[in-house]
Amino acid sequence: MPRFSSISELEDYRRSILAKQDPKTKVIRLCDTGCRAKGSPRVADAVEACLNEHGLNGRVTIKRTGCQGFCQIGPVMVIEPDNILYQKIGPQDVPEIISETVLDGNVVDRLLYKDPETGTKILKEADIPFYGHQTKIVSKKTGRIDPADIEDYIAEGGYSALAKALGTMSPMEVIETVEASGLRGRGGGGFPTGKKWRSCRDAPGMVKYVIANGDEGDPGAFMDRSLMEGDPHSILEGMMIGAYAIGAREGFIYVRDEYHIAVKHLSLAIEQAESLGLLGKNILSTGFDFTVQINRGAGAFVCGESTALMNSLEGKVGEPRAKYVHTVESGLWDRPSALNNVETWANVPLIIERGAQWYQDLGTDRSKGTKIFSLVGKVRNTGLVEVPMGVPLRSIIFDIGGGIKKDRAFKAVQTGGPSGGCIPAHKLDVPVDYDNLKQLGAIMGSGGMIVMDERNCMVDTAKYFIHFLMYESCGKCVPCREGLKQMHEILTNICEGRGKKGDLDLLESLARFMVDASLCGLGGTAPNPVLSTIHYFRDEYRAHIVDKKCPAGVCRNLFEYVIAEDRCNGCTLCRLKCPEDAISGEKKKPHVIDAKKCVRCGICYNLCKQEAVVIR
Amino acid sequence: MMVRITINGQMLFVQRHTPVLQAAARQGIVIPTLCYHEALKPYGSCRLCLVEAHRNGRPRLVTSCNYPAEDGLVVFTDTERVKSARKTALELLLARCPNVPQIQRLAQKMGIKTSRFYKKQDERCILCGLCVRACEEMVGAGAIGFAGRGIEKHVNTPFGLQSDACIGCGSCTYICPTGCIEMVGEPGPSAHRKIRISDPDLPPCGQEHRCETCTTNQQFIEEMKEVIRKVRQVP
Ligand SMILES: Cc1cc2nc3c(=O)[nH]c(=O)nc-3n(C[C@H](O)[C@H](O)[C@H](O)COP(=O)(O)O)c2cc1C
Ligand code: SF4
Ligand code: SF4
Ligand code: FES
Numbered sequence: 001m002p003r004f005s006s007i008s009e010l011e012d013y014r015r016s017i018l019a020k021q022d023p024k025t026k027v028i029r030l031c032d033t034g035c036r037a038k039g040s041p042r043v044a045d046a047v048e049a050c051l052n053e054h055g056l057n058g059r060v061t062i063k064r065t066g067c068q069g070f071c072q073i074g075p076v077m078v079i080e081p082d083n084i085l086y087q088k089i090g091p092q093d094v095p096e097i098i099s100e101t102v103l104d105g106n107v108v109d110r111l112l113y114k115d116p117e118t119g120t121k122i123l124k125e126a127d128i129p130f131y132g133h134q135t136k137i138v139s140k141k142t143g144r145i146d147p148a149d150i151e152d153y154i155a156e157g158g159y160s161a162l163a164k165a166l167g168t169m170s171p172m173e174v175i176e177t178v179e180a181s182g183l184r185g186r187g188g189g190g191f192p193t194g195k196k197w198r199s200c201r202d203a204p205g206m207v208k209y210v211i212a213n214g215d216e217g218d219p220g221a222f223m224d225r226s227l228m229e230g231d232p233h234s235i236l237e238g239m240m241i242g243a244y245a246i247g248a249r250e251g252f253i254y255v256r257d258e259y260h261i262a263v264k265h266l267s268l269a270i271e272q273a274e275s276l277g278l279l280g281k282n283i284l285s286t287g288f289d290f291t292v293q294i295n296r297g298a299g300a301f302v303c304g305e306s307t308a309l310m311n312s313l314e315g316k317v318g319e320p321r322a323k324y325v326h327t328v329e330s331g332l333w334d335r336p337s338a339l340n341n342v343e344t345w346a347n348v349p350l351i352i353e354r355g356a357q358w359y360q361d362l363g364t365d366r367s368k369g370t371k372i373f374s375l376v377g378k379v380r381n382t383g384l385v386e387v388p389m390g391v392p393l394r395s396i397i398f399d400i401g402g403g404i405k406k407d408r409a410f411k412a413v414q415t416g417g418p419s420g421g422c423i424p425a426h427k428l429d430v431p432v433d434y435d436n437l438k439q440l441g442a443i444m445g446s447g448g449m450i451v452m453d454e455r456n457c458m459v460d461t462a463k464y465f466i467h468f469l470m471y472e473s474c475g476k477c478v479p480c481r482e483g484l485k486q487m488h489e490i491l492t493n494i495c496e497g498r499g500k501k502g503d504l505d506l507l508e509s510l511a512r513f514m515v516d517a518s519l520c521g522l523g524g525t526a527p528n529p530v531l532s533t534i535h536y537f538r539d540e541y542r543a544h545i546v547d548k549k550c551p552a553g554v555c556r557n558l559f560e561y562v563i564a565e566d567r568c569n570g571c572t573l574c575r576l577k578c579p580e581d582a583i584s585g586e587k588k589k590p591h592v593i594d595a596k597k598c599v600r601c602g603i604c605y606n607l608c609k610q611e612a613v614v615i616r
Numbered sequence: 617m618m619v620r621i622t623i624n625g626q627m628l629f630v631q632r633h634t635p636v637l638q639a640a641a642r643q644g645i646v647i648p649t650l651c652y653h654e655a656l657k658p659y660g661s662c663r664l665c666l667v668e669a670h671r672n673g674r675p676r677l678v679t680s681c682n683y684p685a686e687d688g689l690v691v692f693t694d695t696e697r698v699k700s701a702r703k704t705a706l707e708l709l710l711a712r713c714p715n716v717p718q719i720q721r722l723a724q725k726m727g728i729k730t731s732r733f734y735k736k737q738d739e740r741c742i743l744c745g746l747c748v749r750a751c752e753e754m755v756g757a758g759a760i761g762f763a764g765r766g767i768e769k770h771v772n773t774p775f776g777l778q779s780d781a782c783i784g785c786g787s788c789t790y791i792c793p794t795g796c797i798e799m800v801g802e803p804g805p806s807a808h809r810k811i812r813i814s815d816p817d818l819p820p821c822g823q824e825h826r827c828e829t830c831t832t833n834q835q836f837i838e839e840m841k842e843v844i845r846k847v848r849q850v851p
Contacts, residue, residue: 300765317762322660322682325633475743475762475769477661482708482733485767489734506732513704516677516697517663 003277007163007284010154017155025061026102027080031143032064033229033261034222035074039090043075046091050098060102063152066230066265067222068143070130071383073113078125085125086111116380116402130381133399135362137370138346139223139386142230147265150272153233159278161349165241166286169352174245175201178348180356182368187213187304187341188416188445188521190367190434193348196338200246200328203336208248210239211332211339213309214255214262217301218417219468221448223372223384224342228255228262231346232269236292238345240279241352243290246338250291253342254309257296266294301418301472305520306331306339308474319474320520341446343372363389367433371444377413377451378405387432394428397451408453411552412536416445418465418472419525421532422458441532443525457554458537459544463491465529473522480523483514487530497557499545504534553615556600560616563604565590567612574604574613619687624694633684636691637665640680645693647680648702648722650709650793651744656753658682659745663705664722668692677701707731713739716794741796743769747788757781760788771796 004010030044047062068076073087079101086097089111100106112121113128122128145152153159165174179194200208212235216224227235239251255262270292273279281289295313297303303318310332312318331337347369351359362369367389373396376382380402387396393413397403404410412422415432421442423430430436434444452461470484487510490503511527518524534541543549550558563574563583570588582598585591593604593613605613617632623640630639635658637647650662658681665680670690677697692698706723711733713719719742723729745762748771752758759782763772773779788797 302765318765319762322658322679324678324683469766471766471768473766475764475766476659476745478663478705478708481743481767481769482712486708486711486733510704510733513701517666517701517705519660519663519679 001272001275003275005277005285007167007286010159010163010278010284014154014157014160017151021155023081025059028060028062028102029065029068029078029080029144030062031066031068031074031076034067034071034226035076036261038074038088040075042091043077043089043094046094047098050094054098054103056098056102063146064148065144066142066147067226067384069134069136069139069226069384069386070128070381072381083124083126085113085123085128087113130383130385130400130402133395134386135370135388136386137350137362138234138343139227139231139372139384141234142226145231147230147232148268150233150269150276153231157353158233158349159237161352162237162240162278163284165244165352166284166288171201171245171247174241174352177356178245178351181351181359182356182363182366183344183347183351183359184367184434185341186343186347186371186446188443190444193340193344196328196340197242197246199326200248200336200338203329205336207250207335208246209332209335209337210243210246210248210251211309211313211337212239212251212253212342212345213304213306213339214253214259214342215297215301215304215309216256216259216446217299217304217472218446218448220376220450221374221417221446223374223447225259225262226384227342227346227372228253228259229265232262232266233273234346234349235266235342236269236273236279238340238348239292240283240290241348242338242340242345244288246336248338249289251293252313252332253292253294254297254303254313255294256299256303258299263294263296270294300474301468302474302520302522305522307520309339310337317474319476320522322519343446364431364433366435371432371447373447373449375401375449375451377449378408378453378456379403379451380405389433390431392429392431393423396432396449397428401451404451404453408455410451411454411456412452412458412461414442414450414452414461414465414529415448416443416528417448418468419443419522419528420445420448421528422452422461422536423532424536441528441535443528455552455554457495457550457552458533458540459491459494459550460552460554462529462533463488463495466491466526469522469526473526474520477517477519477523479514479517480519480526483510483518483523484526486510487527491530494541494544495550495555495558497544497548497555499541499548501545503545504538504541508534551615553602553605559600560595561593561598561600561602561605561613562595562616563591563593564612564614567610568608569610569612571609573607573609577603577607579603619685619689621685621687621689621691623691630685632686636667636669636678636680636683636685636689639685640667640691640693647693648726649681650718650722650742651746652681653746653749653791656746656749659749662709662742662744664702666698666701666705668695668698702726703728707733709742711735712737713742713794716740716742718742718793740794741771742794743771744793746791746793747771747797750787750791755783755785755787757783757785759783 051057051060075089077086077089096108100108114121141156175194175197183193184190214224214228300318302308303312305320306327308318308320327337359369370386370388372386375385385400410425412424414422423440423442437444466488470488473480475481493499511531514523514527543551548558553559568590575583580597580599582594583591618629619632620629626643648664650664651659660679660682666677667680668675669678709719710723711731748761751760759779760773762769
């Protein structure tokens with residue numbers, strides 16, 4: 001590999017890579033990160049073996065990419081340039097794919113994606129509604145390029161933003177561009193990134209740091225992970241540009257250690273960028289020095305909080321510290337530090353390259369650009385989705401997510417991770433942006449989105465998140481540690497039928513105190529799941545406390561399963577499957593559940609095709 | 617640099633970044649504290665020292681032990697919002713540690729008879745971190761620290777094993793406001809100590825307290841005892 005000593009050498013190199021590429025060459029893109037769980041490495045091995053066998057090496061390229069987003073249908077394979085998508089493939093499908101599609105240009109029908117709504121098979125990736133309704137900008141290269149190969153990134157235009165910034169813009173111009181773009185932090189708070197950088201640049205001090213927050217502790221969230229695994233150079237490039245703007249010469253990427261592939265790909269990316277002269281001293285002969293180091297965290301949720309992360313980087317206990325003097329003035333080792341989420345960093349090269357105006361045109365008034373969400377829960381299509389800010393929740397859940405599984409009724413969507421809030425059905429048309437979500441009592445957080453249906457109990461949901469937070473709080477300050485313990489106690493009582501009058505008032509008063517008095521954002525936002533569910537689902541709380549009933553049929557002490565006589569056709573299925581022998585009845589006659597024996601495991605409820613088992 | 621701040625309507629000049637708690641003390645304004653100690657870096661965990669700070673924009677509750685004075689800062693130490701927050705913090709502590717005299721006394725002072733919260737707990741440690749900080753910042757030994765997080769947080773030696781770093785000076789025992797770290801046996805050179813909450817033994821000093829660290833620390837221990845006496849208000 002060459003070592004660039006000027007911007008033009010980088011551009012020459014890009015041109016030479018592109019000149020080598022033949023647009024007609026078949027490229028097989030296979031997810032090698034998220035889909036690993038479903039066996040994609042075996043598929044990749046099979047593809048390689050098969051290509052060898054047919055002597056296609058060199059003429060057909062296999063690209064092991066990052067997450068392609070539609071995890072539900074993985075392992076996913078896309079064959080370019082025709083953009084044919086095959087879903088749920090196994091190694092046994094590979095020979096047929098190679099001989100039919102790659103060699104002969106025929107389609108293997110059974111591996112195509114079938115639209116659950118219309119039942120029609122869809123050939124191209126771009127035509128699948130899950131992808132069609134998205135605007136992939138930041139996650140565009142993820143799933144397309146080989147993250148372990150810097151050439152691939154450069155071929156896609158990588159590091160041209162760095163070249164532009166170093167070659168044609170002053171640090172102040174970079175900051176002004178980022179400010180004008182309206183980019184806000186993707187890690188949770190939505191703080192204006194340009195403003196943060198400006199304060200950090202203005203802060204006195206010779207040594208400054210840039211830090212990427214790749215801790216991503218929210219259960220169910222994996223957008224940062226997918227960027228680090230699938231497009232690590234975007235993050236690096238963003239950090240380089242930020243460092244140039246701020247006047248930093250050192251950068252840190254904080255990743256949780258269980259993200260093995262992310263650590264691996266980031267390390268590779270740093271190594272390759274160093275060897276090309278994109279990191280190190282006097283980068284591209286512009287006089288700009290910058291190095292990046294990876295720090296692996298042990299995976300505490302609270303270590304995603306800015307000051308806890310810095311403590312952890314310093315080798316101390318991952319506890320937050322007071323932020324009365326901002327971290328842009330006194331952060332890591334008390335030096336001015338600009339900490340941004342990895343997705344925020346990945347936005348930066350795009351803004352520099354295409355300009356603030358282009359970015360301004362995406363999104364809503366006060367929230368610009370796109371946001372990647374991890375859409376999980378009771379939706380048909382789960383995975384990673386990227387949409388412009390301002391798209392209504394309904395569109396994300398129904399157009400992209402394909403609606404609720406089994407056509408059940410939508411009940412709520414929980415956004416923003418464990419300390420987010422639950423948004424009910426009648427707010428589904430609200431455009432998603434930082435301010436709207438906040439107004440609804442939820443938060444953007446880092447972009448988790450958990451969809452719930454009529455069979456989710458909102459009290460139980462609140463309890464779940466409080467339980468998570470109670471163990472993931474750092475335990476330093478009284479409001480958060482003791483407050484969460486008490487909240488959990490009260491919620492457990494309510495769920496187990498010991499709720500009493502006054503519980504809601506106590507919860508609300510405790511919540512107000514925690515918001516007011518906690519040291520860090522964890523304690524300050526922790527009451528959100530409780531407050532938002534009380535706000536939107538007060539009746540459900542009342543049913544638990546006053547009537548001792550759980551209408552959703554989740555809290556075991558508070559409901560009974562009964563068989564609706566008129567719906568039961570006596571198929572005997574439930575009777576055979578009940579582990580407690582609690583169901584009796586003759587063939588073709590209505591069955592009965594003995595409430596005394598029933599342990600409310602829900603097997604019959606989920607099994608009955610007539611939906612004759614009902615909650616009372 | 618001197619800055620001008622206002623506390624409860626009284627204007628005063630202090631060095632920039634002086635903690636509000638200290639500035640208030642100078643005016644004779646008493647603010648309750650549990651995790652603060654003038655010889656240690658503020659920690660900000662008990663939240664009893666909350667005050668209302670007005671600085672460009674909406675008033676915020678901040679902890680006065682580590683809130684730095686800036687020019688034009690306006691502080692109120694006794695508003696309804698402050699009182700109610702302090703009261704809730706203490707109620708939570710009272711639920712956690714119903715039998716710790718220090719907490720009982722504070723509750724009594726603040727007019728709290730019972731806690732509204734679930735009470736079937738009986739912890740002694742209030743996790744104020746005084747012991748940890750004293751051991752690290754004053755003794756320089758760093759023999760004990762916090763282990764676990766969330767509701768599992770507790771003071772312990774690393775991995776709960778006897779700690780080689782402990783020099784047996786007894787500072788943690790002296791500074792602990794709740795008596796969590798006990799001296800077992802006679803205090804003195806071969807003192808044997810136990811952390812009550814997690815029960816690891818802290819070994820006696822292998823050097824019989826003859827090395828330099830300890831001699832330097834003797835002075836400090838004497839001063840510390842004095843301070844503790846004041847904190848505990850033992851006559
Ligand atoms: C409890 C807690 C956990 C957090 N976890 C993360 C995280 O996993 N990733 C992240 O980027 N930001 C996280 N944040 C937000 C960070 O504190 C910080 O605001 C953010 O990284 C700043 O970057 P941004 O401006 O680009 O969003 C967390 C905040 C809190 C209070
Ligand atoms: S609010 Fe919670 S996580 Fe934050 S410092 Fe307090 S105890 Fe730790
Ligand atoms: S042992 Fe004592 S000094 Fe240490 S944290 Fe607990 S209460 Fe505070
Ligand atoms: S004295 Fe300030 S938080 Fe404890």
